Structure formats: structure tokens, C-alpha cells
Amino acid sequence: MALFDLPLDQLAGYRSRSTEPADFDEFWAKTLGEARSHDLDARFEPVETGLAGVDVFDVTFAGFGGHPVKGWFVLPSGTTEPLPVVVQFIGYGGGRGLPHTHLLWASAGFAHFVMDTRGQGSTWGGGSTPDPAGSGPAVPGYMTRGIDDPHAYYYRRVFTDAVRAVEAARSHPLVDAARTAALGGSQGGGITLAVGGLVPDLAAIAPDVPFLCDFPRATTLTDKDPYREIGRYLKTHRGRDAEVQRTLSYFDGVHFAARGRAPALFSTALEDQTCPPSTVFAAFNAYPVEDKEIEVYTFNDHEGGGPYQEAAQLRWLPQRLTAG
Template sequence: MPTIDMPLSQLQAYSGINPRPTDFDEYWERALQEMRETDSQVELIPSAFQTSTVECLDLYFTGVRGARIHAKYARPRDSKQLQPAVLRFHGYSGNAGDWNDLLGFVALGFSVFALDCRGQGGYSEDIGGVKGNTLNGHIIRGLEGHPDHLLFRHIFLDTAQLASIALTMPGIDPEQLYATGWSQGGALTLACAALEPRVRKLAPVYPFLSDYRRVWEMDLAKDAYAELRTYFRFFDPQHEREDEIFTTLGYIDIQHLAARIKGEVLLGVGLMDTVCPPSTQYAAYNKITSIKRTEIYPDYGHEGLPGLNDKIFQFFLGNY
């Protein structure tokens, strides 16, 4: 078959090349401790959008470093039964989407929580406070300072904090907490389940934010990864710090978090993806030790994958 990356047999054995920092585990334990010590100050505000069967609420909480984070929360109205909950994460620069996008899950008895990533297209706050580029480039935000200030560290923690908050909402079944998202949303799905082990099922689709050095070596630091090239051009034009930079990015490389995942995984991947190359996705997937499977689309890239949303529905319903 045509290929833009490795043959499938090699993808299934690929282990990634971006460095893993030696203190990676300590880094994330310190980050989680900061999250646990943060007073979430949860606020629920009824949305203007309501239906006779679905209650729609704007959920706000305080994340690490004091940012107020927004999520859309839709739940069955007047439900008397325990509800499974789905966490939904959006693509890079996007937002939580329309309320209408959440109604399919609620119609099946789920509660749904859709996060707005801080500083992107929704209502979550980005409080800044780092040196260097802030106009574009959330991957590289914080690279000029201590790794504890990397923006995606904070965004990853927001996903785990939202998961924890979801489990405190009335009627949520703690045994049925699920997560899903595409591209950046796929990366956040994996990060969330890695940092919050109570996520029981997760369905990431062509996840972003994995194996940065592989992206660089494939000359695909463009599109969603363009800021890697921007960073080198602005701050390290002769690549004197290349190893240091990729090692620091290793703190927010989802492949290094993947082994922490406990939930069952369904990964969707297009083998012609030039935005999030298949090898970078498999670098994370191959480190997952829990029950897992893939849905492979040989002729598709970073685009809609026919039938996959239906399979994700069935996966969360226990029918697939």
C-alpha cells in the first residue's frame, strides 16, 4: 500500500526517539501534587441553551497557577439512574464546540464534559507569565524557562482536574468515566487517562503531541507542528541546544505518559497522516500496557475517518 511513514509491521514495533527526561516521573508527581493542592472553586452556571431532556451548564474551575478554566457540561435532566460520563477534548486552537455536539451522548444517558483548553478558541483563561513567544505556539510556551512552566503541562493537568471534578457531580457512575478526542484532543485523552487512572475507557484519534524529534526528522515540522521550526529559527538558529530542547519537550510528550494508562484503549489512526505521523502515534500506543486495539484507515490522513464515531459510541456503550 502507499505509505508516508513506516510499513505497518514496523509501526507496530516502533518505540519512539524523542528523549525521556531522567526525572520525568518526579516531574509529573510534582505537577499532580500542585493540582491536588489547587482549590478548584467549581462554579456551575445554567446555559442559555437548554432542552426539555438535557440540562446544559457552563462549568468553571480554577486550574494550576490560578487560571479559570471553562467546560461545557451537559447531563440528562431529572435522571434517577447513575450516569456514565464522557470527557471530550478538542483539536488544536479549537474549543468545546456547540451544545448540539454533545446531545447524542446525553440521549444515551451519558453526562458529557467538553473542555475549553486554556488560551485557545474557547473561554478558558491563559494567564501567561512565561518568557518567549506567546503569539502562537503552545507546544513551545515555557521552553525558555523552568520546565514546570510549560503550558502543555498545565493543559494536561486541566484534563485530569476536570476528570476528578466530573466524578464529584451528582449521579456520575465512578466505574464509567470515559474520554475521547481527535488530534490535540486525542493527545489530551491519553494524557488525561495517564494522570487520572479512574478513566476506564478512552478513544483517542490520531493523537498530537507525541515523539517531537521524529516529527522533526521526518521534516514535518509544519502545520500543527510548525512552531518547532519557528522556535529553532528564533531562539536556536544553529541548533546548538537541539538535544536540550527535545529533552525538555519530553516532559510534555504523551508517549512517555502512556505507560501510566489503566483504562481500555481504542485508537483511530490514518496511515497517510502527514500532520500527526503514524509513527508518532504508535510511539505512544506501543507503550500502553492495558487492553487496547486500533482502528486503521490505510488511505486516510488527518481528516474524518468514516464510521469511527459510531465505533466510539459502541465502544463506550460496551457493544464493541
């Protein structure tokens, strides 16, 4: 696929037409307040992995509705003083997988907390967290679960879990809560943007080719999944376009980006049909922080920078986490 979206000079000034709900902040304050009525109950159980150089813990904490959410917590072996922590969110369809796949950030000297994504983890990277909440009729996948009502929508639960994951990571005695970063790719990047808008005191965020941004454009520009799940739903449920877009507006990364306060390193790929570059730039351009950068990979699809973006994060993130 050659370049299909706006030219780079137009991307630099592109703004989303997604309409922010008047009660956006109230909706999320109430949602998080309800979640926090449940004891976080973060538990870190040591796991023997056969790995040298890291200590691994199997994590369970209470997410949305008090539901148990799993994760991994990885520390450099022998850690005795609090470290900055990187909280990572996972791409679409994946789960937390196995501990030996999460060695990068502990190898760089940081605490690393990986959140499992409820109900996912059977496409790749096996998951361990069920989603006890049900929903109405939906297209296979996760994008249309509960899409008729923002209170029932699947990502209300996921984004709430993610905020609670940050709280769980910060609760560990070997974490310096003041030096917390959030990152992830694709779906994980969209979750990162949500956390960046809902947790006001992060030290940095790094959304990589983020998904879940600029729904009005994404759902009409690309015919690739996962965004296309929404189109297939509306193809069957005719006449519900406005209702569906209203629900999605409560979960649009553009509106979370507008509330961001932490330094941010974004990335996008100009041949990315899964998360089109204009939708990423919509979030980047809405991000109000001066200390922000975006890496652009001209001839890449949704793989984006891959290991090159990890290298960029390894150069950029320590500068934001080691100060103070």
C-alpha cells in the same frame, strides 16, 4: 498525499526513541500536588439552550495555578441516577464552542463533560478560558510557549487542567466516578493520553489521531503545523535542540501511554501529515494494557475516521462503561 510514513507492518512494531526524564513521575506528582492545593471549586450553572432531551450546565473549575477553566456539562434530560461520564478534550486551536455541538454522548445515555482549552478557541469553536501565565519568546501558536523550561511550558498547564477536569466531572452528584472515560481527537487525543497516564482509575480512554506523541520523530518527519512551529523556533534559536527536546520529553504522549491502565481505543490515518501514523503507533505500542485496539484509516489524512471513528467509539466505549 500518498502513504509517506512506515509501512503498516513496520508501524506495528515501531518504538519511539524519545528519552523519558528520570524525574518524570516526580515532576508530575509535584505539579498535580500544587494544583490540588487550590480548592477545585467546581460550579455547574444551568443554561437555557432551547435543546430538547438534554440539560446543559456552564462549568467553571480551578485548574493549574487555581486559574478558572470553563467547560460544558451535558446530561440526558431528567437524569436522576448517577451515569457514566465521558470527559472530552478539544483539538488544536479550538474552544468549547456552543452546547448544541456536544450532543453525541448525552444522546447515547452518558454524562458528557467538555473542557475548554486555556488560551485557545480563536481558530474554531470559540473558547472562554484565558491563560493568565506568560512565557518567553515563542513562535505564533502554542507549541513553543515556555519551551525552554518544562515548568513554564504551556502544556504543563493544559495537562493539569485536564486532570482537574476529570476531578470536576466526578464531583457532580449525577456522575458515577468509577465509570469515567476520557477521549478527544488530535490535540484532544494527546491530552487524553496524558490524562490516561496521570489518572490511574479511568474506565477507558479513546485517543483519536493523537497529537503530542513521539516528539523526536514528529518534529523531523513532518513539515506541517503544529509540529512545524517547533522547527521554526529552532530555525531561529539555533543550538537549542537538546534543551527543547528535553522539555518536550516531559509532555510526550509515549511516556504517558507507558503508564496507562485503562482499556484504550486508538485511531490513526496513514496519510496523516499532521500527526504521522508512526507517532501514533509509538504511543499505541508503548501502551501496556492488553485491552487495546487501534483503528487504521488507510486513505485518510488528519480527518482520520471522522464520523466512522465516532461510530467505532459508540460500539466500543459502552462495553467499558456500562459494566458493574
